[in-house]
Amino acid sequence: MKNLRHLNISGCDRLAHMPNGIEELLQLQTLPMYIVSRLNNLGVLGPLNLRGELKIKHLENVHTTEEAKEANIWKKRHLTSLGLCWGNADSNLIMNPTSKGSLSWLHMGKKDVEPQPSEPNSIRAMDGKLAEEVLSCLKPHENVKSLHVLGYPGFAFPRTFSKWLLAKLSTIELINCGEILCLPAYIRSSSRLKTLRMEGMNKVEKIGLEFYGENSIVAFPSLQELQLKDFPVLEGWCGIDDDNRSIFPLLRKLSIKSCPNMSQAPIFLSLQHLSLHSCSPRILDPASKSTSLLTLVIQDFAELLSLPEKLFENNSLLASIDIISCPNLQSLPMEFQNLNSLQALTIRWCQRLSYLPKGFHKLTALKSLEITECHSISTLGEEIGGLKSLKTLSIENCSSLGFISLGLQHLTSLEHLTIMYCSNLASLPDGFQNLNALKRLTLINCPELQLLPESLKFANQLQSLQLHSCSKLGSLPEWFDNF
Known part of the structure; x- marks a missing residue:
């Protein structure tokens, strides 16, 4: 088997160590995962000329810098993606090999597939200086385009780390580096960096000017996508008050999740897609200064009572809005009526939201409207009749909803109407003869619904009618036989 070129062990997550003799496979090109253990040290990788993607797991088992140097990672010029993982940190981020391999020749016994023992205490106690030194010895070749560091237990990234960021690096992911106090400043200078993901930075309290560089x-300059997740003590993320300097000029997509104390953020002039999860409502104020948003997600804001008017006043080009799990949100701002480009609106699990805003009928571009688990909404009024472009209307588990107005008949573009688990809804409005585009009507678990509107027989385009668990619907109308 010394001529083996491809060994694909992707998804073999229970492997405790590598098979013996890997270092003798000098023709090996594909090895997407390597496990450092007592039986297989990191130096085994030294003579191999690997290509494509490589993820090195359990780097806590590397105890000397000499062993790390022997891996010759910096010489592997054909690698395009490198993952460096400590402890049980793992990811499928780089597990997309294109070459096929086989494990049939390994004849692994039971002891070979036992899960790697978890050693959280030893990892936490690992000398931070050693971790930094090991990391500094694992710098990749300049041809690497994607770098992923997971579970790094060091207290800082090594100074030589900046030399890694060479011209072709386009993706950086730093995940669960829980002892880091400050984000690495060198990242700013990577001219081709397009995606930056940072997650699980438990001790970072501030993202300051040092992140951008004093002289930059x-x-x-090229970053397009940025994600911050699980920064539990992060309070501030400052911008730059200097007209001669700029940050994130091409940033299009920003996701901030589980940063509960964050109240400050820069202004992103080119931002188009903003997703905010499990954050303080205070983060919405700096977010409102953006002016080019196309999509907006606000999710898991338990303390949110209202949305800032400026957020919608300044972003009239919004095409998609998701407002999810905001249980104390009571109303939507009047500025909603100015969203002339809005095509999709989803509102879920907003239990205290009792009505749609006045001027809602002005959303003439809206094509999809979903209202789910909004138990305080009792009426869908005439406002909905102005939604001339609406194709999909879904109302689910709105237990107080008892009335849908005749405005429904003006939804002449409506193709799909779904009403589910609305326990207080006793009737549907008439006017179905005007719904010339209606193809599917779904009524599920509406126990108070007693009859179908007579006008439904004139819905000539209807292709699917689903009725389920509508216990008071005693019989189908006579005209149904000719439907």
Whole structure:
């Protein structure tokens, strides 16, 4: 088997160690995962000329810098993606090999597939200086385009780390580096960096000017996508008050999740897609200064009572809005009526939201409307009649909903109407003869619904009618026989 070129062990998550003799497979090109253990040290990788993607797991088992140097990672010029993982940190981020391999020749016994023992205490106690030194010895070749560091237990990234960020690096992911106090400043200078994901930074309290560099005119010049997740003590993320300097000039997509104390963020002039999850309502104020948003997600804001008017006043080009799990949100701002480009609106699990805003009928571009688990909404009024472009209307588990107005008949573009688990709804409005585009009507678990509207027989385009668990619907109308 010394001529083996491809060994694909992707998804073999229970492997405790590598088979013996890997270092003798000098023709090996594909090895997407390597496990450092007592039986297989990191130096085994030294003579191999690997290509494509490589994820090195359980780097806590590397105890000397000499062993790390022997891996010769910096010489592997054909690698395009490198993952460096400590402890049980793992990811499928780089497990997309294109070459096929086989494990049939390994003849692994039971002891070979036992899960790697978890050693959280030893990992936490690992000398931070050693971790930094090991990491500094694992710098990749300049041809690597994607770098992923997971579970790094060091207290800082090594100074030589900046030399890694060479011209072709386009993706950086730093995940669960829980001892880090400050984000690495060198990232700003990577001219081709397009995606940056940072997650699980438990001790980072502030993202300050050092992140951009004191002398940098343009920081993160090519970055298009940025994600911050699980920064439990992060309070501030400052911008730059200097007209001669800029940050994130091409940023299009920003996701901030589980940053509960964060109240400050820069202004992103080119931002188009913003997703905010499990954050303080205070983060919405700096977010409102954006002016080019196309999509907006606000999710898991338990303390949110209202949405800032400026957020919608400044972003009239919004095409999609999701407002999810905001249980104390009581109303939507009047500025909603100015969203002339809005095509999709989803409102879920907003239990205290009792009505749609006045001027809602002005959303003439709206094509999809979903209202789910909004138990305080009792009426869908005439406002909905102005939604001339609406194709999909879904109302689910709105227990107080008892009335849908005749405005429904003006939804002449409506193709799909779904009403589910609305326990107080006793009737549907008439006017179905005007719904010339209606193809599917779904009524599920509406126990008070007693009859179908007579006009439904004139819905000539209807292709699907689903009735389920509508216990008071005693019989189908006579005209149904000719439907």
